[in-house]
Amino acid sequence: MAAPEVTHLPNLPNDVEGLRQSIRDAVVRVVGEDPRQATERDWMEALAFAIRERMVERRLLTRRQFADEDVKRVYYLSMEYLIGRMLEANLRNMGILEPARQAMADLGVNLDTILDLEDDAALGNGGLGRLAACILESLATQGYPGYGYGIRYEFGMFRQEFEPYHQVEHPDNWLRYGNPWEFPRSDRKYPIHFYGHVVEHHHPRGETRYTWENGEEVLAMAYDYPTAGYGRRNVNNLRLWAAKATRDFDLRYFNEGDYIRAVADKAESETISMVLYPNDATAIGKELRLKQEYFFVSASLQDILDRHLALGYNLDALPDKVAIQLNDTHPAIAVAELMRLLVDCHELSWDRAWDLARRTFAYTNHTLMPEALETWPVELMERVLPRHMGIIYQINHDFLEQVRHRYPGDNDRLARLSIIDEQNGRRVRMAHLAVVGSHRVNGVAALHTQLLQETLFEDFYNLWPERFVNVTNGVTPRLWMIQANPALTELLGQRIGNDWQYDLDRLRALEPYAHDADLQKAFLDVKRANKVRLANLVRERTGVELNPDVMFDVQIKRIHEYKRQLLKLLHVVDLYRRIRAGEDVAPRVVLFGGKAAPGYARAKGIIQVINEVADIVNHDPAVGDRLKCVFFPNYEVSSASIIIPAADVSEQISTAGFEASGTGNMKLALNGALTIGTLDGANIEIRDAVGEESIFIFGMTADEVVEHRRNGPNPEAILAQQPNLAAAVEMIESGFFTCDDPGTHGDLGRYLRHEDPFFVIADYAAYTEACERADTLYADRTAWAEAAILNVARMGYFSIDRTVRDYANQIWDIIPEPVAPSRTNGAA
Numbered sequence: 019m020a021a022p023e024v025t026h027l028p029n030l031p032n033d034v035e036g037l038r039q040s041i042r043d044a045v046v047r048v049v050g051e052d053p054r055q056a057t058e059r060d061w062m063e064a065l066a067f068a069i070r071e072r073m074v075e076r077r078l079l080t081r082r083q084f085a086d087e088d089v090k091r092v093y094y095l096s097m098e099y100l101i102g103r104m105l106e107a108n109l110r111n112m113g114i115l116e117p118a119r120q121a122m123a124d125l126g127v128n129l130d131t132i133l134d135l136e137d138d139a140a141l142g143n144g145g146l147g148r149l150a151a152c153i154l155e156s157l158a159t160q161g162y163p164g165y166g167y168g169i170r171y172e173f174g175m176f177r178q179e180f181e182p183y184h185q186v187e188h189p190d191n192w193l194r195y196g197n198p199w200e201f202p203r204s205d206r207k208y209p210i211h212f213y214g215h216v217v218e219h220h221h222p223r224g225e226t227r228y229t230w231e232n233g234e235e236v237l238a239m240a241y242d243y244p245t246a247g248y249g250r251r252n253v254n255n256l257r258l259w260a261a262k263a264t265r266d267f268d269l270r271y272f273n274e275g276d277y278i279r280a281v282a283d284k285a286e287s288e289t290i291s292m293v294l295y296p297n298d299a300t301a302i303g304k305e306l307r308l309k310q311e312y313f314f315v316s317a318s319l320q321d322i323l324d325r326h327l328a329l330g331y332n333l334d335a336l337p338d339k340v341a342i343q344l345n346d347t348h349p350a351i352a353v354a355e356l357m358r359l360l361v362d363c364h365e366l367s368w369d370r371a372w373d374l375a376r377r378t379f380a381y382t383n384h385t386l387m388p389e390a391l392e393t394w395p396v397e398l399m400e401r402v403l404p405r406h407m408g409i410i411y412q413i414n415h416d417f418l419e420q421v422r423h424r425y426p427g428d429n430d431r432l433a434r435l436s437i438i439d440e441q442n443g444r445r446v447r448m449a450h451l452a453v454v455g456s457h458r459v460n461g462v463a464a465l466h467t468q469l470l471q472e473t474l475f476e477d478f479y480n481l482w483p484e485r486f487v488n489v490t491n492g493v494t495p496r497l498w499m500i501q502a503n504p505a506l507t508e509l510l511g512q513r514i515g516n517d518w519q520y521d522l523d524r525l526r527a528l529e530p531y532a533h534d535a536d537l538q539k540a541f542l543d544v545k546r547a548n549k550v551r552l553a554n555l556v557r558e559r560t561g562v563e564l565n566p567d568v569m570f571d572v573q574i575k576r577i578h579e580y581k582r583q584l585l586k587l588l589h590v591v592d593l594y595r596r597i598r599a600g601e602d603v604a605p606r607v608v609l610f611g612g613k614a615a616p617g618y619a620r621a622k623g624i625i626q627v628i629n630e631v632a633d634i635v636n637h638d639p640a641v642g643d644r645l646k647c648v649f650f651p652n653y654e655v656s657s658a659s660i661i662i663p664a665a666d667v668s669e670q671i672s673t674a675g676f677e678a679s680g681t682g683n684m685k686l687a688l689n690g691a692l693t694i695g696t697l698d699g700a701n702i703e704i705r706d707a708v709g710e711e712s713i714f715i716f717g718m719t720a721d722e723v724v725e726h727r728r729n730g731p732n733p734e735a736i737l738a739q740q741p742n743l744a745a746a747v748e749m750i751e752s753g754f755f756t757c758d759d760p761g762t763h764g765d766l767g768r769y770l771r772h773e774d775p776f777f778v779i780a781d782y783a784a785y786t787e788a789c790e791r792a793d794t795l796y797a798d799r800t801a802w803a804e805a806a807i808l809n810v811a812r813m814g815y816f817s818i819d820r821t822v823r824d825y826a827n828q829i830w831d832i833i834p835e836p837v838a839p840s841r842t843n844g845a846a
């Protein structure tokens with residue numbers, strides 16, 4: 019038994035005086051600067067250190083309590099976490115934002131200036147990575163024992179610049195000033211093995227055993243990021259792995275005098291965690307990506323088993339004490355890796371291990387797009403992970419035996435279900451591995467889950483209907499309302515109190531006031547102030563002046579054909595042509611934001627043409643304030659939190675059946691934007707929640723899209739009947755917007771006229787009609803305010819807290835374990 023002073027956790031004060039003391043001390047002790055000479059960045063670092071000391075205290079308390087209470091834990095395995103800035107979020111969730119603001123002011127520093135210095139942690143591409151970050155925040159907020167695992171990329175999502183119209187990618191060197199939020203754990207390192215070969219050991223009695231020999235090894239080293247819950251003491255942990263060479267120098271080369279080669283090997287093994295892969299239009303066939311996936315999965319599983327055993331549990335208790343969620347197929351190799359660890363390293367029998375693995379894993383699917391469903395060439399898998407290839411064959415063999423038994427003689431079904439795709443040069447279908455190895459599979463919105471069951475996983479659904487569940491996505495109100503929209507937060511507080519911050523359904527209390535004239539006025543004033551705030555940022559970033567009194571119409575998301583930025587652009591061009599022709603159109607600001615995968619030529623072409631159109635429109639004196647078009651550069655979490663509260667209209671116009679859920683749609687509606695949307699993803703559930711009158715739905719349904727495709731789409735025939743649309747397409751392809759090189763967009767014209775794979779042309783008329791409905795309502799300020807307020811009031815369902823509870827109850831079987839206040843360690 020350790021002495022009390024050893025086991026006692028410090029209990030730092032959270033009042034202004036205590037914080038001021040900690041911050042001033044940190045400038046000297048941690049930053050190493052004289053407070054008289056400290057720069058703003060020095061103060062930022064000192065503040066971050068003062069907070070992290072407090073976070074780690076609560077982290078340790080949380081950990082103790084989880085151990086004492088024997089809790090079941092969930093581990094979220096994700097290649098992506100799109101966290102954004104951490105300083106403000108940590109201050110808020112720790113409940114010390116205002117005391118810290120005051121403490122900084124006492125030290126002569128403006129907190130808001132400091133907050134703006136921080137780079138975004140952009141370890142993700144889009145919705146998938148942002149969802150992961152929201153889930154971690156909610157796990158902590160609700161007191162669930164939840165851990166995140168991922169990769170500590172040296173370079174996150176690229177920084178986007180326009181030169182002048184097309185996207186240029188710059189490396190995101192987010193760690194260049196170091197990172198005050200992370201705790202490097204040099205004692206937490208696991209060996210990760212690649213290449214080599216497998217040796218079989220036959221035992222006269224009992225199973226054949228395998229060892230994986232030779233090959234290469236790198237180390238995975240842990241970096242911990244404490245994640246604070248809002249309004250609770252719970253602080254969870256996000257553990258990100260960085261690759262380290264097993265030794266700094268290969269002595270063989272060194273002794274031969276080849277110093278450079280000795281160091282180069284070290285650099286090469288460390289490239290594994292160097293850079294986040296941007297989403298790509300075509301499946302990534304890169305060895306490095308496979309290595310990244312295996313690297314973080316293996317380290318995480320070794321760590322999970324270590325913790326499980328260290329807590330005194332035996333391996334048979336794994337599914338009772340551990341749930342592992344696979345975020346998309348990226349970590350699906352975990353199924354084979356856990357089998358390897360249990361069978362090869364812990365010497366469990368195959369059948370026992372398989373039962374444990376399947377009851378431990380669950381898999382979330384985020385897309386039906388075939389190119390995003392990972393498959394790896396068997397040859398590559400065999401070379402990089404030879405033991406895993408053998409394990410996958412064994413899993414597949416056992417699985418197909420079951421299928422044969424159930425559907426004798428149905429060879430087509432076997433081929434469709436097999437984990438190995440024999441058609442396309444033999445590839446491992448990671449989604450199949452994930453489904454076979456999980457006890458639950460979920461889609462991320464009702465329609466998406468239904469389509470999974472009817473299309474992509476139809477055969478699996480027939481086999482195991484009980485495995486499939488829906489968990490509709492959600493967003494955290496802490497970031498997407500309290501932090502992003504302080505003015506609306508305050509207004510809500512005045513009207514309905516603050517309970518909604520913990521239970522978003524309480525926003526309903528606003529509903530009876532939706533037609534209260536005072537509230538409407540206050541609501542519109544808040545919106546206008548947020549628009550002014552955005553207009554200032556847009557001026558700073560792009561030089562374009564926006565009039566806050568016209569409608570702000572916003573489409574922010576990754577650039578992808580199915581998300582249909584082109585549909586919005588055609589509308590802009592159409593309006594522009596009509597304004598020039600002297601027509602009276604309702605004024606609007608159209609704002610785009612989003613990145614195109616560097617290898618996705620069509621998406622990059624879309625960015626270029628939007629920028630070109632914007633340049634002409636914004637400089638045409640005939641247009642004035644009636645139309646402005648902005649492509650907001652380098653859209654990321656921190657700019658999203660300025661853009662979203664300022665939006666009047668939210669564009670959610672994907673081709674029906676293609677957007678799994680969407681989460682931007684939820685953030686925007688929560689902030690009082692009205693949605694123009696197709697019946698796709700979570701838009702359907704948003705419509706059901708806010709009511710038909712408070713949303714503008716248009717276009718083909720998912721079924722109609724399938725039908726339309728079957729009948730052979732004919733964009734040319736549609737164009738022949740729609741002169742406005744035809745004129746817009748002509749204007750683009752004629753080179754009107756590309757003074758330098760009029761030929762540039764001929765290809766885009768051909769694409770729209772002859773291919774139009776995502777039915778931009780087919781949905782155009784319905785789309786503009788929906789925009790006009792929005793214009794009409796917008797002109798009636800009272801009616802608009804009422805609809806916008808109702809959107810806010812009815813968005814409770816889309817809280818990430820509900821999402822996380824759905825996972826906890828339907829999939830993980832875990833319960834919250836709020837950290838109790840204690841007298842010794844119970845600062846507020």
Ligand code: H2P
Binds near residue numbers: 575
């Ligand atoms: C994806 C889907 C979205 C979904 C999100 C989170 C992959 O995000 O396309 O429809 O909401 O996952 O489940 P995104 O396109 O934003 O990268």
